Structures are given as structure tokens and as C-alpha cells.
Amino acid sequence: MSTPELTVAAPAQDETPGSEWWRTAVIYQIYPRSFADTNGDGIGDLAGVTAHLDDLQELGVDAIWLSPFQRSPQKDAGYDVSDYCDVDPLFGTLADFDAMLAASHARGIRIIVDLVPNHSSDQHVWFQEALAAAPGSRERARYMFRDGTGIDGDLPPNNWESVFGGPAWTRTTDPDGRPGQWYLHLFDTSQPDFDWSNEEVREEFRRVLRFWLDRGADGFRVDVAHGLVKEAGLPDYTPDPDAGSMGGDEASVPYWGQPGVHEIYRDWHEVLAEYDGDRALCAEAWLPTIAKTSLWVRPDEMHQAFNFEYLETDWDAAALRAVVTESLRAYPAVGAPSTWVLSNHDVVRHASRLALTAENPQGSGIGPKSEGQPIPEVGLRRARAATSVMLALPGSAYLYQGEELGLPEVIDLPDEARQDPTWFRTKGERYGRDGCRVPIPWAAEAPAYGFSPDGESWLPQPAEWATLARDVQQDRPDSTLSLYRDLLAERRARSLGSGKLAWIDDLGPEVLAFTNSGVTVIANLGEAAVPLPEGRVILSSGPVDAGSIPADTTVWLEQS
Template identity: 60%
Template sequence: MSVDTVIQDTSAVAGPLTLVHAADTAPGWWRSAVIYQVYPRSFRDVNGDGVGDLAGITEELPHLADLGVDAVWLSPFFRSPQRDAGYDVSDYCDVDPIFGTLSDFDVMMAESHRLGLRVIVDLVPNHCSDQHPAFQAALAAPAGSPEREMFIFRDGTGPDGQEPPNNWQSHFGGPAWTRVPGPDGQPGQWYLHLFDSSQPDFNWDNPAVHAEFERVLRFWLDRGVSGFRVDVAHALVKAPGLPAWGGRADGGNSDGYPGHEAPMFGQPAVHDIYRKWRLILDGYGPDRILCAEASVDLQRLAHWVRPDEMHQAFNFPYLHAGLDVFRLRSVITDSLRVLDGVGAPSTWVLSNHDVVRHATRFGYNGPGPRDGDGIGPSDPQPDEKLGRRRAAAASLFMLGLPGAAYLYQGEELGLPDGIEIPGHLRQDPTFARTAGQRLGRDGCRVPLPWRAGDRHLGFGPGEDPWLPIPASFGKLARDQQAASPSSHLSLYRDALARRRELDLGRGSLSWVEDWCTGSSLGYLNGTTLVLMNLNHEPLVMPSGQVLIRSLPGGTADALASGETAWIEIGPDAAAD
């Protein structure tokens, strides 16, 4: 039976079904995994310096195993000046002292394996720190030298080269070029940085850059990691000649400038890099993976996960679909169809370290925060209760989908963004580069609350955390929620257990047309109906066994507004 065939099912429970995706039988743990993102500096601080550390991750790993996730993804913990929270790397093969040592990493790896958890590490191959020895050598070397060829140096334009080589802009605001002095102390060449000026872009036209990162891959694979999440995986190769670009700095679509034409993103040669990396990982066995952070449309995203390239790619269209039922259905259908076409699983994600947490985003009935920007005390404020209710519904809806799911630390607690962060404590470079016009991403990076009665809510025993923890987080602390069967944490724990028991990550997906309206969305995964109600009025549920619902203590036969339920309807209703 072909995809998108409408099946006239005679069951009064299911009604007409539209099959989109068949059950997945291909090998690979990652195809259905639930992967938990740890942002190390905000996870748990054991040594009391106000910043999370590897020892803190090790100490709390049992909580993640108990939650029911399959793997942990660690945001950067490498040596770094921390100008961009570790995404400015000065040594890819060592641990920054604020997080611990390589020995601490090995202890963490041993504990994760004891608990049955895999570990994926972040890799940042587009750019490094300006303190990286290779960039320092480039600054000391003349134009055209092998040292400078590791990066993208160019002569300027205009009189005396005083204008940048082209008009590209930084993601964090301002120009994407910075000029450096020449050997004589006079203004010299410019170097490219798509992000902060402290993050020079590597020159991936240079084979020496390829060799260096292949060395880095092997270093961490030899230490037992299960793979890599690749930061801005679509940006490494730039178009020949570095042509001007009048579109968005992030390569998103804008009037007259479709994203696929952006000269700094998605160049064909980038795929040759990942084919070589895939061969390296395959040499370590079939269970090591690559996951692309590639902010491109779904059709192009499939190019990153062809059989000889990466295993997964983040599904940003899903993250940005919000709670629009028409957009959600379209994105889910297109994701499964396009990725099935190359034999890859889809991934699903609602929050990460770069966006406002979904418990906050969903607290608005009108326009919410702009993508990539935070919320301050002078901005329109979300309805916290509404946001948490919708977040629970959206999370339960997502966890029923076939494929892999990514969770961001703290979302299992229903944490909102930190809003009351004074300007002098903000650390995202976006805030500084835009003179405060864009608040940046600090709000979603606020440290976690572990124990309500402890100093700093259990995050750390000593100095104030690197970002302030809102007092309101006390009632959301992990120990408070662990004791309540009706908490957000209990919902996640129960949902992940049911997901594994029913093997939903390997399942199928058919839209249940009678439940796909302008205000509700329902799909069948195997014999489990996942139904979300976004209407202002309750929705009468079909008959069947309610396995789990996002609002505790609801009406037995109706879904409340902003509620999702999983309903077992039996094999007869799911048959075609």
C-alpha cells in the first residue's frame, strides 16, 4: 500500500486513515532513540564555583537513566575562553578546567556505560576560538602563508583595503569580517567569522583542516563516545569567490533571497567531508553516529542523511511549527516522506540551548518571542500556567511520533525561560554585539533546580551560579516533582516508559482523519492513537484504553483544551 493512501476503515474508533510512514525494521539504535541534551555549565555544579562540571554530570546520570533516555548529548566542554559558552574552542582534545579534566571525562563515560547510556559529544568544525594555537600562528604569519590558509583571510576592498572583503553579516550582529594588523603593525588582512569575532571560520578548502578534524574524531571515538552532533553542519564550505549576499545572515529565506542560494551554507562539497567522516565512524563499528545541525529546508536536509553520510539531522521545521495543527501535520508528513526516501529516520525536538524553551513559547496566545532572541522583563510576558499545560501536551504528542526524539535538559521539569536576568549578567555575545537590542539565549540556559531546600536549589553548594536561577524554580525542582505522580517529571518518565514498551519510535504513522480538524490532531502509531486537542472546548475522546494523558485528573471521556492523550484502540481499528 502506498504512502498517503486513504484507508476507509470501518471501525467507529479510528475512521478513515491516511498512511504516511510504515514501521521501521532497519538496524540502528539511533533510529528510535530518545537523546537528552546536557548543557554542562548549567547542569550540576559539584565543586561550587558556580559553573556546572563533568563531575556534576556523573553524579546525576542515574536520574537520566531513571528518566528513561537512551543517550546523552553533551554541549561543548573542550578548552575554551568561553566567549560563546564553549562554542569557541581553543583545544578540541582536552577538557576546559572549568568542567574538569580528561580523567573526569573518562569517569563520566564509565558511569554512563554502567547505566546503559550512550554519550554523544558536540563537535564545532566551522570555527574555533581566536585563542586556538592555529589561529594565533596565523596572526603571526604573513599573508598567503600555510598558517593563514587554515582560515579564511582576505585583503579588504576600497582605498587601502579599509572595507571588508564582502558584505556578509555575523549571526550575532554586525559584519562577519574583522581586520588584523600586518607584520609592520599597519592594518592588514581581514578574517571571516560567521559568528562572533572571537570565532574565526576554518578554511575547509585546505586539506590540512580535514586532517586535523579527522584526528579529533578519532581522539574521542577512542575514548568511547557513540558519536557527534555537528554544529552548523551546513556552513563549513563557502562558495568559491565568496560572492556578496543580501539575504539573512543565517541563510533563512527572505524576499528575493531564497536560503538555498546563500553562499555560506549548503555548498555541495560539504557532503564529501561527511562521507569521509562516515567511513571513519564505520571503522569503529555500526553503533557510532553523526547528527547534523543543519538549518535547511526538509528537501535539502535529506542530503545530509543519505546512506553514506550522516545518520540523523535535527528537524528544525518541526521545532518551529509551534502549535499550528495544519503546519504540524504538514511538517510531520513531509519529514517522514522525505527522510523515508533516503532510508533515514526523522528526529523531533521542541527545545534546545538556542531557542526560548517551549514551556515559555507556548504561553502566548499571540506573537511570542522572535527565533533566537530571549525575553526580558519589559517584553510581553507569557502565561506560565498556559505554557506549561501546552508544553506537556506538545511533549506527549512528540514522544508518540516514530523516529528519534531529542530532549533539552529541564524540559522534563516543564522549566520556563529565565526572564529576570540583569543586563550586566547576560553572557550571550548576541547581547553585546547588538548593544542589548537582542537579549540572546541566556534565558534558556539558566541552571537546573535539583533540590528545593538546598543552596542554589541544589545546582551547586558554593558561589552564585553563572546565571541567576529564578526563585520560582523552587517549586519545579526535581526532588519536588519526583515525589508527585501528577508532575511534569512523572509525565515524561511515564511517557518514555510507554514509548519503549510500545516501541513507538519504530512504529508507523497514519493520520486519523476524523480527528484532524482545525483545532485537533490525531495519528495512529501501531495501535496507539495519539490525540491532541487545541480547541478552547473539551473534545470527546474515542473509546479505548487511555494509556497516558498530559493533564492529570481530567474528565474520563474528554480531552481538555491543551491536552494530549495516548489511547490504545486495539488491532482491529488499526488494520487496513
């Protein structure tokens, strides 16, 4: 094969990032109940995080984002919070949190706390007080209580649907036994929405922010950051069935992305500014375009927003180039870094998603009866290649626990083992998110693959975990774990997070290629091999030989 010419296009990024850590950080998401269990109850805990900090330091991450560990009835795996300023006994104590944070900081790893401000648990003391209080009371004003419509108020206030399926309203029963008002829950019935027009709610969350900041937290990932404010009058709305469940509709949605949310985050920005150390806010904001998402990270609001458009982009060179170009235009234009993410606790793991043979059912999950089952060997190859692209991009990147092991989605979970509210609210029509939340494997020969000392596991682990366990991959230079370690080490050594991207043209329609800080990145997303340009191979996502880059492979090159 002939050596291709490299034609470098104009830079896609115009601004040099500042020095704050969150602009370039690689942040590792821990889903605590599935990370490591130290007490043998089959549920991961904070002590398990502390026990594996050396592993995370060796991996090379800059920060940890902890999915909810606050006190909760666990109806939605902790995203139903009953006490925002305490640790759920499932995960340990506040002392365990403090010990974990201190040990993390000692290793140069920052801690980001998950915060759930759109709704609380129905067991929260405020909601229990609201149920016992009369309509129009101060207690009810903290939540979205409304009178029903129809005869005797027997119909909900509007037609809104829950993200988890079914109606977004539940009717209460008054103390005298008669049917009462309705309350809004955009998620499960056990997750009533706060009324963010209420100053008491706003002040309570200022208190919550300061509670964790005072303990040393370095920032917050904000759950449903685009959903706190609802349009006045709560008008009926029927979402586009093809737009996704969390805000992907181009239309104005009366419960997503309302202008009033920006006032809330300007207020929070000021709270964080009271503390030293570049504390950060990251928005989980599912919005229809990158341009709209970038409004959440203007200089006086949040610091990062998840780039879900990148996560949802197909394995296609032109589509990926377009979303990267737009990201590196829109986010720096408001003074923020772009973030990059491929997997998290709500989506099908990318080692399976990228190899689906039918459209990805975002929000529904995949199971044994889903159409378009993934091809495992294709999925792992593409996952390694996709991560090798992502970690070469300027900005901040998020990793989801277990992806460094190449873990796929667990598809064959027994129906009786499933726990996601989506599964129950849709009567089994949607599998939900359990498949990406199965406890991860640490040791091939240990009980529960090293997750739990007694072999307990809150979701069943597949036999495949024995071949993917961390100890099996630890010393294998061709393992996915070794690839991640190498990617993170080179990314840091070459300052790729603070670099500038310039596209390389003319390598073919199925090739994605660019330079960043002296590194040439070439990803072959096609089915046939493409020529490998001259230069020293720094690393590759798969075997490269005979002067060519195989299908679904990414190479980092250094010009000699």
C-alpha cells in the same frame, strides 16, 4: 458527548527502520555549565553529569549529548574551541570524561560529543600562528583570510553579516602595527572560520574524530553542519530579514548549505565506520525545507539531522500534521529516521515559546521588554501536550535538560548578568540565549536549588525554581517529571520509535490524531474540549474527565 468515529488514513511512513540504536533513541542534551556543579565555582562540570546519571537512567533516556566541554576561552560558552582534544578545566579533566563515559555505558546510556568544525577560538594555536604569519602563508591558509577592499583595503572583503550581529569580518593588525588582512567569522569575532578547502584542516578533524572515538564516544553532534563550505569568490549576499539567521532563506546562501559539505561528511562517515558499535553523526543544519535537510542524511553521509522545522512549527494541528507527514516522507526516503525536538540551548524553551502572544523572535531571545510575553500556565499546559505528541512519533527524539521539569524561559535576567555574545554585539537590541541556559534546579531547599554546593550560579536562578525542583516533582504523580518518565517508559515498552504512523481523520480541524503501534494519540490544540473516544487511557498530559479532552491536552489511548 458522543463517541467519535476513528477513520485511519493511509500510513505516512513506508519503511521499517533498521536496528541501529540512533534510529529510535531518546537523546538528552546536557549543557554542562548549567547541569550540575560539584566544586562550588557556580559552573557545571563533568563530575556533575556523573553524579546524576542515576537520575537520567530513571528518566529513561538512551543517550546523552554533551554541549561543548573542550578547552575554550568561553567567549561563546564553549563554542569557541581552543583545543579540540582536551577538557576545559572549568569542566574537569580527560579522566573525568573517561569516568563519566564509563559510568554512562555501565547504565546503558551512550555519549554524544559536540563538535564545532566551522570555526575555532581565536586562541587556538593555529589562529595565533596565522596572526603571526604573512599573507599567503600555510598558517593563514587554514582560515579565511582575505585582503580588504576600498582605499588601502580599509573595507571588508564583502558585505556578509555575523549571525550574532554586526559584520562577519574583522581586520587584523600586522606585527609592524599597520592594518592587515581581514578574517571571516560567521559568529563572534573570537570565532574565526576554518577554510575547509584546505586538506590540512580536513586531516586535523579526522584526527579529532578518532581521538574521541578511541575514548569510546558513540557519536557526534556537529555544530553548524551546513556552514563549513563557502561559495567560491565569496560573493556579496543580503539575507532575507524574515528568514532567520542560521540558514532559513530559500535563496542560495553563499555560506550555508553549499554542495561541498556533503563530501566532508562522506569522509567522516568512513571514519566512523572504522569503529564498532553504530557510531552516529547528527547535523545541526538549519535549512529552509525538510527536503533540503534530508540531503544531509543520505546513506553515506550523516545519520541524523535535527528537525528544526518541527521545532519551529506553531501550536496548530494542520501545521503540525503537515510537518510530521513531510518528515516521515523525506527522511525514510533516504534511509534515515526523522528526529523530533522542541527545545535546545539556542531557542526559547517550549514551555514559554508555545504561549507567546506575539511572533517568536527566533535567534533574538525574549526578555522583560519583549512584545508578546508568554502566559505561564498556558505554556506549561501546551509544553506537556506537545511533548506527549513528540514522544509518540516514530524516529528519534531529543530532550533538553530541564524540560522534564517544565522549566520556562527565564525572562527577567538583569542586563548585567547576561553573557550571550548576541547581547553585546547588538548592544542590547537582542537578548540572546541566556534565558534557556540558566542552571537547572535539583533540590528546592538547597543552595542554588541543588545546582551548586555553595550556592553559586553563573547565571542567576529565579525564585520560581524552588517550585519546579526535581525533588519536589519526584514523587508527585501529576508532575511534569512523572509525565516524562511515563512517556519514555511507554514509548520504549510499545516500541513507538520503530513504529508506523497512520493519521486519524474527522476529529475536527483543531485535533491532531494518529495511531502508532496500537497506541491512539489524540491532541486537542483548540480552545474547547473535544470528545474522548472509547478505550483505556494509557496516559494524558493533563486531567481528562467527563468523557472529553480539554484544550491543550494530549491523550494516549489503547483500544479495549
